[in-house]
Structures are given as C-alpha cells and as structure tokens.
Amino acid sequence: MRRNNQSILLQHLLDNYGPITVRPVRDISRPTNVTFRIIPVELIKFGEENQQVELSLDVRMKWRDENKLWDPMDYDGVDYVTVERNDVWLPDIVLYHNVVKEFISRPDTYITAWSNGSMDWYFPAIVATACPIDITYFPYDVQYCNLTFGPWSETAEKVNFRMSTEAEANATYFRKNGVWVLEEITASNLFIHSCCYDLSWTAVQFVLEIHRQSSFYTRTVVVPCILLTVLMVLVCWLHPASGEKVTLAVSNLLALILFQQLVADRLPPSGETTSIIGKYSIK
Template sequence: MSLQDALLRNYSSHGSGALPVADPSTAINLLFGVAIHQIIELRGWDQTLVTRLWLRMSWQDDFLQWNPDDHGGIETLVLPVKKVWTPDIFLYNNVDGEAGGLVKVTDVVLNSDGTATWNQPGIFRSACPMDTSLFPFDEQVCELYFGSWVHPVTRLNITATPTVDREQYQQNEQFILEEPSEIYTERRCAYYKFNLIQPWVILMILNIAAFYIPADCGERLGFTITIMLSLVLFQEVVAQQLPQTSTTRPLMSRFFAMATGLVGFTIMATILITRLTYCTLPSRLLCHRIRRVLIDKVAPRLGMGISQPPKKLSMSFSDPNFCNEMPKLSRSCSVREVNTEHLIKDIAVFCRGFTQYLKEKNDRMDELDECKMAALVLDRIFMIIVATLSIAQCFYFLAMEPKSC
C-alpha cells in the first residue's frame, strides 16, 4: 500500500469536516499570507478593486504524519485538495457574484511532521471605499478582509503575515503599489496630465485670448461658447471615472467647475460690452459720471490712454438734408420774391436753430463715443479679472501635483 493510500485511509475515519487536531478542545493555528501578483483594476465609479492574489496557508494536521524511515525516506507528499481538510477562508468584503470562497484548484503539500502548506491562486473582486477628493493626484488604501466562515477564532486561530509579498508583482498602468504591508496605491497621473489637464490649461489660455477679439464682433461670443462646450465635455469624461457620491468633490471636478464659471463670466462680460458698444439713446447703462471715471481715471492706470478727439459737424446749403432739418425755414429753399427785412430775420432765426441742432447732434455723437470708450475700459477690466483668476487657478492646481508625476 502506498503512503498516500495509507494516510488517506486513516484520515477518512476522522471525517473530512472536522478540524485535524487530536484534542478536539484545542484550536488549530493557521498561518495566513498573501502574495499580490497584479492589480487588475481599481474602478472609481463603483469603488471596487480587482486583484490577482496567491493565498499562502500553513497549518498542522495531526492525522497526516509519518516516519520517513518507514516509507523509504519520503519527507514530503502532495495530496489532492478535495481529500484533505483545508481552511474555509472567505473574502468578507467580496462584491463578486460568487460567495467569496476559494475555488480549490491546487493540491496540498504535506511534510512528514504533519505540516500542511496550501498555496491557492485566485482573482478577487472586493469593495474599496475611495477618497477621490484629490483626483487625479489621489492615493487609495484598499483592505481585504479574509477569515473563516464557519469556525470561530477559538477553534481556528488565524495569524496573518506582517507584509504582503510583492516579489512577483506586475506593475499596473494606472496605479503604483506603494506599501508592502497593505494595498496602498498612488494613481499614475501622466494619462490625466496629457489628456485632461493640458487641454484644460489651453482652454483657459484661449478664454483669456478671447478678450482680444473686438467686442462688437459676433465671433467672440461664439468663440467663448465653444470653449464652454469643450469644458462641459471634459467634465463629463471625468465624471465617468469617479464614484457617484456627494460626500467628496474631486479636485479635477472642482477646477473644471471653476473654469466653467470663468468662461460663463466671459460670456456675460461679452454680452454686457456688446450692449454698451451699441448703446442707443435714451437708454443708458452707465451714467455720465461713471463713464468719465472709467475714461479719465481708470483707463490711464490700465495703460490704455484713451483720448476723445473733438468732432465738429457742419452742413452746407447743398446738403439735401438742409431743408429737412429745419422745416420752419423750408420756404427759404424755394425761389420766390421776399422782403429784405423779412429775409434777414429768417436767416437769423435759421442760424440760431441750425447752430442748436448741430450742438445737440454733436452732443449725441460724443455721448455714443463715450459709451464705446467706457465699454473698452470695462472690457480690459474684465480681461484682467479673468486672466488673474485663471492663472491663479492653474498654478494652485499644478502646485498640488505630486513629484511622482
């Protein structure tokens, strides 16, 4: 009879479900270790970790011992896993469709003194609550809870090794495994730097450059709306990679929201400046005093140096509007016999009225030009505000980038 048959014949009489201890009142000591082979995926949107692990378990089996001298010096023996006792280890925070138990695919290695070693590989899907407040510069700590499903600690005493073996670890393209004592990962941010952060910075620069497009040109409004749509698209891409939670707001989402707000401010500023540029009387958005403060006080401080050249209007007798502007004197435009004294009086009245008309028209044109110049000053102020906030936002965001990026 072979050694394996002899051991299993005596072993089956003790029952396959009972603990392999000679004294039923004592507990069995299980040494439990984990070797991580690969982080397959750490998904943010459903907060799950998928890993390929090798579970290493060792215990003392009192019913599987022999004397090597009696069996040709055999000191180790491999037995089928389904014919000997193995610990019922489960992954407690399992989120897979399976129950979380181990699929027994490897055999058990026995020593002559009864020491059993079982190395069991497997792919595990576990829950991993993630803190994405610093995304994409975040670091995550995932814990795997293994234990017996049937036996209490008084019957099965599990002692875990202090570190996770990563000698055979295959690097993940998205995360860096930092600490050997736990699954502590740091996100690789190169992908996000070139696919999200860099386009975001370019869009912020374009938003500032939009102020160099004339406000009275409709292209500026269309240009800024295009930037807004691009930011919304990028924000949707970020949202698809993050958990749907309201407890934390990722860093990237916060900055995209701020960028969207700045572009929205640019759109509103463009609408306001366009309205001021085409200011029509009698509706005025800015009173005369505010316009003069902007032109005389603010413009020089901004280096604009706006000056308002005087405009003089004149009208000759050959102007076709000459008679239309002065209906009272339309009769003087026809050739007829007139009294010299009456003619002199009519000319005097005409000169006074026409002078008043030119003065009022000059005042209206000056006021319209004043509105346009005030709009230019406001446009420069809005550009400085947007540029300052955009640059500060970019520097603050990039300052939080870890050195590993």
C-alpha cells in the same frame, strides 16, 4: 507492478484520516494555528463605477494536521506527500466584503503534507472585493483597498488565523498596469467580536495602496484647464473697442462647455466625493 513507498504512505494516511469536517487535532481544546500570506500579481479590473477591484493573487496557507503524522524511516525516508484539497481538512477562509458569489476563484492545486504534520498550500487565486473610491485629488489620487481574510464558522477558540511571519506581502511581483501602480502593501492581524453573542474571530487584513498614473490625464484634462484659464484672463485684458474681444470670449465659452463635457467623461463617477478639478471647471 510494485507500488512505491509514497503511494503506500498516502493510501495509509487517507484510509485512516477520518471526516474532513473535523479539525485535525488530538486535543480539541487547542486551536489550530493557520498562517496566511498573499502576493498580489496583477490588477485585473478596477471598477470605479461600482467601486470594486478584481485582483490576481498568489496565496499561501500553512497549518498543522495531526492526522498526518508518520516516521519517514518507516517508508524509506519519504518525508512528504501531496494530497488533494478534498481529502483533508481545510480552514473555511472567506474574503470579507466580497462582491461575487464565489469569493475566490482558484484551480485545483495540491497540498504538500510533511511528516511532522505541517500542511503547505500554495495556489493562485482571483478575488473581487469592494473598494471605496476617493476622487478628491483626481487625477493624482491614491486609493486604499482593504482585503480582509478570515474564518467564517470557526471562532478564535478553534482557529487562530494569523499573517505569515516568514515573508511579508509586497509588490515585487506585481505586473505593471497601464492606469494603476501598486505602491505598498501593509498587513495586520485583526480580532473581530460578534455584536450579538460572546464570540470572536481572528482575521488578517491587507491594505493595498494604489496610485493612479496621471500622465494621460495631465495632457488631456489638466493642461487644457490651465490654457482655458489663461485665455479667459486675456479676454479681460483686451480693450473693449477691439473687435476680437467678443469673438475670443464666445470661443472661450464654447471651449469651456466642451471641456466640462471632457472632464465629466474622464472623472470616475462618485456620489460621496467631488474632485477639485471638477469643482474648478463648474465654477
């Protein structure tokens, strides 16, 4: 059976590629430029007790591989091939402040290699990272989670890691969550210096602004709190000679105890901040 030109080209490229641990550049003094972009797809879990967030993302990385250059005219116009990630050099990207052993869970997807050396890698991923919780304004709180990606062993002199300028990260494709709403995503480039050596790394930071949907908590926490306050005021207005004053006061006291338990169950546990409604129920 005659092999097509794409198969012949791919076999030729792989046979002459070399070690995948060596950066694919002709001049080792030049850094490899890597662009990075994420699109949040779904908030899988927001662990408020452990202050962790798990997200599903669509990731795109792009760089230039000088070991994969060819003239399309030599292969009947073939200007791209798909390769496996284990067959080529990859940037050793990690997620800072990750909370799982494997910082990023991704399937085995192919990388598109173009004739000019451009490498495009699109893949879905699941990441888990630490996200400090501020419950001061619970249930109308807004949380900010940082996702910082960058090389681990390749310094800035070897890999120049930057956010993609072709398209910004946004919440357009984010699936609706019953508790959290993704309001905004901001991205920025970081330059990280080492504390002990004269080394530096480049990284990309994404800040996710997540807003809690408060309608459920308004009905079950805020409204009962207001009603109990009104009833306590009514107790003070009743005449001491009224036979219902003591009964109403005791009923309000029992309701207040139950309400405190309800608030404690609804509030996310946090030792750093205390919610205003929690302080109000205690006082």
